[in-house]
Amino acid sequence: MRRNKRCLLAYHHTRTDRLEELVWKGYDVVDLAGQQVRDASGNAAGTSNLANGNGDMSNLSPQEEDYVRQYSDLLAAYKGQWTDIDLTGSLEPPRDLFIDVRVLKDAGEIQTEYG
Numbered sequence: 001m002r003r004n005k006r007c008l009l010a011y012h013h014t015r016t017d018r019l020e021e022l023v024w025k026g027y028d029v030v031d032l033a034g035q036q037v038r039d040a041s042g043n044a045a046g047t048s049n050l051a052n053g054n055g056d057m058s059n060l061s062p063q064e065e066d067y068v069r070q071y072s073d074l075l076a077a078y079k080g081q082w083t084d085i086d087l088t089g090s091l092e093p094p095r096d097l098f099i100d101v102r103v104l105k106d107a108g109e110i111q112t113e114y115g
Contacts, residue, residue: 019068023075029068030060 022029060068079087084104 015064016067019064020071023068023072029072030065 019029
């Protein structure tokens with residue numbers, strides 16, 4: 001029974017991580033699921049396969065759809081605070097010795113520890 005519980009929790013965690021990843025990438029997950037269910041010809045299924053790789057978007061439970069909607073709203077509110085910064089960019093720091101810095105707005109003269 002404990003093994004089954006661990007397996008179900010791992011499955012649930014993997015599924016929510018995948019849904020969150022799709023929301024961060026900008027996909028409308030609930031809309032893709034609805035299109036795949038309504039479209040029997042396979043046009044939206046191809047779109048959904050592109051989105052998640054295995055086409056299981058029509059299997060969203062009502063609770064998962066609600067979670068995705070609330071997570072999308074929360075993410076939109078969070079991104080709304082930082083309109084000047086792209087939060088979906090890479091988290092990897094650059095490996096080059098010299099990098100180009102693009103300034104969004106002039107902050108005046110800045111003093112650093114090296115002068």
